[in-house]
Amino acid sequence: MEQHTHRLTVRTHGKGLLPVTRPVLDWVSQTGVETGLLTLWCPHTSCSLTVQENADPTVREDIATFFETLVPEQSGRYLHSTEGSDDMPAHLRTMLTHSGLTIPVMDGEPVLGTWQGIYLFEHRRAPHQRQVILHLLGD
Template identity: 75%
Template sequence: MRQETHRLSFRSHGKGLLPVTRPVLEWVRQTGISTGLLTLWCPHTSCSLTVQENADPSVREDIAHYFERLVPEGKDLYRHMDEGPDDMPAHLRTMLTQSGLSIPVVEGAPSLGVWQGIYLFEHRRVPHHREIVLHLLGE
């Protein structure tokens, strides 16, 4: 049994889902581990991780619009606005989604469905530097 860890860095483009599948797949391939469990961790409190459809971009747009309605911005809605009116809504959106993912690795690749992709879900309006920590345990 082996373990490998790695950090991926990204610059988000502001709110929305940023595809990160390719660099994750590439890193897993480079490890040479063929069977195991991949853990992805997002060490931030205003963005999250998700697995979602990767074929139709309107799915990502609909998800982003849904979260705008579910957790709206507004100066009269929240007390915590240290970094602006999108600060507290970003924390709530992160809490409603996931900071971590676990994906089985089979035959040297994360076992994603044919229409699945891995995304960093940015909840802040302005671009941010983001990291994803990868941990792969297997053989």
């Protein structure tokens, strides 16, 4: 049994879903692990990780619009605004999504469906440099 870790740095451009599938697939391939379990962890409180459709970009637009409706920035109900009006809504959006993902690895690749991709979901307006920690356990 082998263990591998990697820190993936992702530069965001503000709110939205940013694909990270390709660098994740490339790193898993470089490890040589054929069968295992991949864990992705996002050590931030204002962005998250998700697996979502990767074929039609309007899916990402609809998801972003849905979250704007579900957790609006200008609700007038938030006490916490230390880093701006998008601060507390970003925390709530992260809470409603995922900070971590677990994906099986078979035949040297993370098992994703035909239309699935891995995304970092930035919940802040300003660009940020984010980290995604990858941990792979397998043979």
